[in-house]
Amino acid sequence: MKEELAPSKNIRVRFAPSPTGWLHMGGVRTALINYLFAKNQKGVFVLRVEDTDLDRSNDTYLKAQLGDLQWLGFKWDEGPHPVTLEDQGSYGPYRQSQRLSLYQGYAQELIQSDKAYYCFLTDKEIEVMKERALKNKEPFRVESPYRNKSLEEAKERIKRGESAVVRFKVPKVKKNYVLKDIVRGEVCFPVDMVGDFILLRSSGLPVYNFSCAIDDYSMKISHVFRSEEHLANTLRQMMIFEAFGWPLPRYGHLSLILGEDRKKLSKRHGSVSCGEYKKQGYLPAALLNFLALMGWNPKTEQEIFSFSELVDSFSLQGLNPSPGVFDKKKLDWINGKHLKQMKVEDFLEKLKPFFRKEGLEFPQNPIWWEKAILNLKDTFSSLHEAVNVFRFLSDSFFEVHDTAREVLLWPSTSSVLGAWEGFLNSYPQEEITPEAFSQACKDIQKRTEVKGKLLFMPIRTAVLGRPQGIELKAVIPLISRKVLLKRVSILQKQQSHLTS
RNA sequence: GUUCCCUUCGUCUAGCGGUUAGGACAUCACCCUUUCACGGUGAAGACACGGGUUCGAUUCCCGUAGGGAACGCCA
Numbered sequence: 001m002k003e004e005l006a007p008s009k010n011i012r013v014r015f016a017p018s019p020t021g022w023l024h025m026g027g028v029r030t031a032l033i034n035y036l037f038a039k040n041q042k043g044v045f046v047l048r049v050e051d052t053d054l055d056r057s058n059d060t061y062l063k064a065q066l067g068d069l070q071w072l073g074f075k076w077d078e079g080p081h082p083v084t085l086e087d088q089g090s091y092g093p094y095r096q097s098q099r100l101s102l103y104q105g106y107a108q109e110l111i112q113s114d115k116a117y118y119c120f121l122t123d124k125e126i127e128v129m130k131e132r133a134l135k136n137k138e139p140f141r142v143e144s145p146y147r148n149k150s151l152e153e154a155k156e157r158i159k160r161g162e163s164a165v166v167r168f169k170v171p172k173v174k175k176n177y178v179l180k181d182i183v184r185g186e187v188c189f190p191v192d193m194v195g196d197f198i199l200l201r202s203s204g205l206p207v208y209n210f211s212c213a214i215d216d217y218s219m220k221i222s223h224v225f226r227s228e229e230h231l232a233n234t235l236r237q238m239m240i241f242e243a244f245g246w247p248l249p250r251y252g253h254l255s256l257i258l259g260e261d262r263k264k265l266s267k268r269h270g271s272v273s274c275g276e277y278k279k280q281g282y283l284p285a286a287l288l289n290f291l292a293l294m295g296w297n298p299k300t301e302q303e304i305f306s307f308s309e310l311v312d313s314f315s316l317q318g319l320n321p322s323p324g325v326f327d328k329k330k331l332d333w334i335n336g337k338h339l340k341q342m343k344v345e346d347f348l349e350k351l352k353p354f355f356r357k358e359g360l361e362f363p364q365n366p367i368w369w370e371k372a373i374l375n376l377k378d379t380f381s382s383l384h385e386a387v388n389v390f391r392f393l394s395d396s397f398f399e400v401h402d403t404a405r406e407v408l409l410w411p412s413t414s415s416v417l418g419a420w421e422g423f424l425n426s427y428p429q430e431e432i433t434p435e436a437f438s439q440a441c442k443d444i445q446k447r448t449e450v451k452g453k454l455l456f457m458p459i460r461t462a463v464l465g466r467p468q469g470i471e472l473k474a475v476i477p478l479i480s481r482k483v484l485l486k487r488v489s490i491l492q493k494q495q496s497h498l499t500s
Numbered sequence: 501g502u503u504c505c506c507u508u509c510g511u512c513u514a515g516c517g518g519u520u521a522g523g524a525c526a527u528c529a530c531c532c533u534u535u536c537a538c539g540g541u542g543a544a545g546a547c548a549c550g551g552g553u554u555c556g557a558u559u560c561c562c563g564u565a566g567g568g569a570a571c572g573c574c575a
Contacts, residue, residue, distance in 0.1 A: 018575050053574060123573085139502035140571070165573055184505070193503050194571080201573040208575045231504060232570045255506080262567065290512095293524090297513060301523055320513080323568065327511050330525045340538090379538050441534090456534055468536050 011043025013223050015069075015076075016212070018050040019062035022273035025326070026227060026257050026265055027065075028072065029291040033225045033254060035074055036292070036314040046219060047079030049095040050212070052205050057097070059085070068274040072284045073307050091219040096211045103206040106214050106244070107166050107199050111151065115243045116199055118154035118164040119146045141195030142167075166200035168210075170239060177238055182223070182252030183319040189235040197236055209233050213240040216249055225252045228323070229264070252316070255295045256323040265326055281354065281383030283342075286335035293334075294324040304337045336381030344373045354387045360394045368478065375474040392464050393478050398487050400494055401466035407457045408495045412450045416458040417495065419444040421488045430480045434473045462488045 015031040017023065038045040047069075051057035066082040078089025087094050096103075110116035121144055133140040144167060146154065158164055170191065179187045199210040206214070216224060216237075231253055241248050259269030271277060277287055289305050297318040298305075305313065339347070348369055355362070362368070372393065380386040391397050407413060423440045432440075441459070445451050457467035463484065464470065476484075 016575090020575075050575065056574075126572095134501080137501050141502095187504075189504070198573055203573075205573085207573065212575085227569095228505065229569055230575090233575085235504090253505085256568070258568080260511090264569075294512065299514080301514085303524060322506050324513090325511060327525065330512065333525055336538090379536090381537090385537095452534060460535070470536075471533085471538095472535090 010220070011038060011041045011222050012046060012220050013038045013043060013225065014046040014048050014216070014219065014221050015074075016048040016050045016215075017065050018053065018056075019058060019065055020051075020053060020056040021061060022275055023065040023068040024265075025272050025274065025277075025291065028068075028274055028287065029257060029294065030226055030254060031069065031072075031074060032288055032291055032310075033252075033296065033319075034223075036311055037223060037225065037316070039311045040314040043222070044077045045074075046089070046091070046221070047076035047094065048215060048219065049080060049097075050208065051095055051097045052208065052211055054097065054205065064275065068278070071278060072274065072288060096206070096215065099211070099215070100205065102218065103211055103214055104200065104204060107206070107210070110168070110199070110243060111166065113243075114169070116166050116168050117144075117147055117149070117151075118158065119144045119167045119196070119198075120154075120157060120162055120164050121146065141192070142197075144196055147196060163202040165198045165202050167196040168199050168236070168239065168243070170194060170196050177235055179234060179238065179251060182225075182250055182316055183255075184253060184321045187231065187253075189232075193232065194236055194239075199240075209236040210240065213237040217241065217244070217246045221249050223250045223252065225254055228253045228256050252319065253321075254319070255321055257294060258323050258325045260325060262323075262325065269326070270328075281385075281387070282331070282335050283338045283350065283383070286331070286338040289338065290331045290334045294326070295320050304334065304341070332381050339380055339382070339386075340378055342377075344370055344377070347373050347377060350383055351386060351390070354383055355390070358387060358391065360387075360391060361396055362390070362394060372478050375478070376470070379470070389470055392470065393475065395480070395483050398490060399465045400461070400491060403466050403468065404461045404491075405498070407461050407467045408491075408498050410454060410458070412448065412454050413458045414492075414495060414499075415448045416444060416450055416455060417462055417488060417492050419448050420459055420462055421485065421492070424481055424485045424488065427481055430482065432476050432481060432484075434477060437473060437476045462491050465491075 013034045015027075015034050017027055017031075035045050037043070047066075049062060051062070062080075062085070063082070066080065066085075069076075070082050078091060079094045080087055085095075093099055107116060111118070121142070126142060129142065130140050147167070147169060154164065172191070175191065177189045177191065179189070181187050197209060198207045200206055212233075213236075215221075234251055234253070238248060257265045259265045261269075265272055271280070274287070278284075285307050288307055288310065292305065292310050293303070296314075297320060298313045299315075299318055300313075302309075302313075342350075372390070376386070376389055380389065420440075423444065427436070427440075441455070444459075445455055448455070453467075456472070460469065460472055461467050463472060463475065463479065465487070
């Protein structure tokens with residue numbers, strides 16, 4: 001049964017990425033749920049860096065992840081500054097690599113109280129044990145012969161230069177550990193589910209389960225939301241908390257995000273990093289909206305949420321234990337909805353970096369922009385799509401698309417183009433109004449006796465370079481007469497080339 | 501293999517003993533549109549199976565099946 005949470009002060013949650021790669025969508029969802037809970041409860045959101053794997057962690061990844069988190073709109077109350085990496089908050093340092101002496105001290109405490117021991121098993125010896133277990137179809141668990149050796153003996157070996165890890169002495173007395181999970185209710189683990197796991201590596205660096213437990217305690221973390229794959233780790237961490245006699249934080253294990261093949265979302269499913277979605281033109285608010293709706297339900301029929309609406313409506317009861325498949329189509333839809341709700345100036349702001357990247361140039365005139373975005377905004381479902389549409393408005397861009405070929409071969413096309421050119425030449429202003437354009441179409445139709453798609457497709461091709469696409473009435477006022485003339489003449493040249 | 505988790509339309513989900521099983525994405529049709537899209541209307545589409553408990557199970561319990569995850573000196 002799910003347990004109701006008593007309202008509690010001092011809510012402190014954390015998101016604890018490890019800087020060994022780019023920020024992953026699963027990570028974003030974990031961060032989001034933690035954040036929503038913290039902020040909904042007026043609690044503290046801590047960002048802790050789990051960089052005890054020195055070989056794989058680096059500052060490039062760390063900065064990229066913090067940057068992405070910031071881009072998404074997360075603000076952490078405590079943790080490293082996104083640019084300088086300088087710690088902010090009174091429970092620091094927030095990078096585990098800077099807390100090593102803390103872990104070593106606690107490890108000593110466990111060793112002294114006989115709850116942990118030095119183990120001298122080599123990789124090779126463990127490998128042999130594993131193979132034997134596999135052969136006998138037994139579950140593999142490390143059974144260290146050093147578990148019951150005296151501390152004096154161990155110290156003697158270390159003095160001689162042997163390298164040792166510190167293993168936790170998993171208690172053999174208790175039968176089961178019961179976790180009261182916020183999203184799954186009671187989860188029961190048998191003690192022998194895990195063997196004596198490593199606390200400290202031979203290098204003296206802590207392993208995830210140890211540093212995580214120590215830090216959740218010492219940073220006074222009240223609630224931990226993390227993905228379901230950590231369930232077995234939680235058992236280990238519960239044991240560590242028990243060994244120290246510390247009160248356990250509340251845990252909530254979030255359902256996994258799956259790819260279309262129902263396997264854990266990973267690189268082979270395509271885009272999984274936050275940065276890729278950013279690059280593709282998704283809005284941060286849309287990404288968060290989409291992710292929030294996987295595994296969480298607002299209990300209303302609302303589907304489109306701003307970040308702050310998400311914070312306001314969040315509740316633990318909406319959390320769902322079953323895994324969910326990442327549906328990009330739905331993301332696209334949500335993104336489109338967010339795009340349509342955007343103010344013109346915000347929209348332009350989001351679009352600018354994409355224009356820069358594509359090398360597109362546009363009039364500086366703000367009135368032009370206002371009109372352009374207003375006319376076209378509702379047809380986009382992503383910024384990427386928007387850029388592709390705006391491309392047609394750029395003075396410097398005109399390309400005759402392959403699909404125009406057929407149109408150019410129609411016998412009536414040449415007279416339509418001629419009439420269109422004639423209209424442009426005689427039009428007294430640079431900016432053509434939608435009304436003038438409609439009238440022009442009627443005139444051309446009357447003069448050439450061509451109508452329907454035979455009329456409109458050549459004109460659209462003369463404007464956009466292709467017979468299909470954006471509505472002409474919306475787009476004509478945004479392109480100057482001069483540019484339109486240039487485009488017709490290019491097309492006419494191609495046409496005569498093609499037909500001769 | 502062992503342990504743990506999960507199971508309502510193709511997908512995300514509502515449902516917390518009595519419902520015509522609700523919504524959304526996607527799909528299809530129609531409307532709007534002198535194209536594409538947007539938008540609008542509508543259609544089709546689900547309780548994995550077998551036992552209990554109960555007057556009554558999608559809902560509670562137990563099995564079975566299926567799927568997933570974890571079993572590192574990764575996190």
